[in-house]
Amino acid sequence: MTLRTTLDFLLYDWLAAPVLTERERFSDHSRETFDAVLDTCERIAREKYAPHNRTVDTQEPHFDGEKVILPQATHDAHKAFVESGMMSAAQDYDIGGMQLPYTVQAAANSFFAMASVSIGSNMLTSGNANLLMVHGTEMQKQVFALNEFSGRWAGTMCLSEPQAGSSLSDVATRAVPDGEDYESDPLGPRYRLTGHKMWISAGDHELTENIVHIVLAKIPDENGKLIPGTRGISLFIVPKRMVDTEGQLTGERNDVALAGLNHKLGWRGTTNTLLNFGEGKYPVGGKAGAVGYLVGKPGKGLACMFHMMNEARIGVGTAATMLGMAGYYASLDYAKSRPQGRPVGPEGKDASRPQVRIIEHADVRRMLLAQKSYAEGALALELYCARLVDEHKTGEAQAADDARLLLEVLTPIAKSWPSEWCLEANSLAIQVHGGYGYTRDFPVEQYWRDNRLNMIHEGTHGIQAADLLGRKVLMEEGRGLQLLAGRIQQTIARSASVPRLAPHAKALGAALEQVGKATREAWATGNPRDALINAVPYMQAFGHMVLAWLWLDVAERALALDADAAQPATAGRLGATDYFFHYELPKIGAWLQVVESRDATCVDLHEDAF
Known part of the structure; x- marks a missing residue:
């Protein structure tokens, strides 16, 4: 296929x-x-x-x-x-x-x-513009968002700092009002920003005539001190080049300077930068400080930024998915053409027979089927989430609200699951190639290098797991988790009446019960520390349950269209479903065991013992 x-x-x-x-x-x-x-x-x-x-x-x-x-x-x-x-x-x-x-x-x-x-x-440009369409003023939409949507300008997301990383409460970039008339600027309340931002993808380039940075910074209190935590964080538009209200460049550089390029394991074609804001290299109006225009209300920057962050997380999941798919196709082609070894018969190997293609070996077929189940399953996940976006925006009121909440629950999975398991698919693609896969003569080593980033950026695995178990499954008194369970049960009910799928339906029902029990046990003490110490194993099990559900739903639909599985595509989807239920879904037992017992092995070990 x-x-x-x-x-x-x-x-x-x-x-x-x-x-x-x-x-x-x-x-x-x-x-x-x-x-x-x-x-x-x-x-x-x-x-x-x-x-x-x-x-x-x-x-x-x-x-x-x-x-x-x-x-x-x-x-x-x-x-x-x-x-x-x-x-x-x-x-x-x-x-x-x-x-x-x-x-x-x-x-x-x-x-x-x-x-x-x-x-x-251009994922970040789109996300940047979409954020402004929701939270920006009409002028900000016209001048900044529309020029990003047209491709004339590009956009970034500037959150992390060298000393803070993902700890946004420790953001130290500061923004102060630019003059007494700062609130009268037609592009928005005007501030001057100083600070440093790290890991900024596409932070500097010449692909477009301007770059629109969306920057998190803190506005000092009346004593000039930064407010601890996230309460003082606000959001600002900081263009690389200054513009007027017609969206035309004024010819003046903003005080945003490239401090250096990060040289990465993968994604090497995308610039990744350290940016200095307000160091005085490009003073605006003869004055140091990067000019920024406030988006939304002061102190509400994180709420605005997460509109872009959630979109970026689904984009990361899609990138991981497609790298897994690319490696799968490359290793499948290689396995079909590479002769090596001979099959084992009742009397062992017959050295007089010609070599066979490696796709005829059981272990190679295992690795190919694993890749197929990971990559195609992840693609189903990302498209399902995209369908929820459409339902949220255009569906009837109740359906739209259900889609919103389901998307909240599934976003950590949409980002994390492909980032982990399509990376594993890329590792298996290298393994199928053998020694050749470890060389630059074949593309699979680059796919692995490119994919290794996806478990890190836009929120690491640990952050996604804490979001899932610490927030998403508890939201609105667990209604999102109940909605998801309801959809899973609908698939189980349909599949249980299909003899080919009935055993999988039963296994999925058991997995759903396991995840529900583990969720309750994790929070049994009411102490977030007890619940979250094994948040990542919980997320891994939760993700596998979701992917098993999607594969079962896909298989049920495929059989409805091709009851005899006469088409190779249908046989392939059923084979991937079988693989996932036989080889992958059973893993959740080990993951959930430590969640249910609130196992503290990792946190109890004294630092000196490591």
């Missing part, structure tokens, strides 16, 4: 995306327009991205003292992406969008992520 055939099944046969065209927002669309979008993106990814994936890995960004230099291939790919209209595909017609369902946009963007995640699909 190809990526396109897999996407077609998931979009049209499983998620029934064409049904969305019955809603007013999407009424101009049809399966034909969806196909046209997929065709265009598949072609651009094939022609402009895939041939240059190795180029951008070896020709890393460098700073010539004035600007960051990127390979011409990156400029060409970015130009093609912008001209396709995909930057604003899901936006309103009146701002240049296509009003595509987000489900279709997410599917289309997967082609770019698989072809070259390092060149990028």
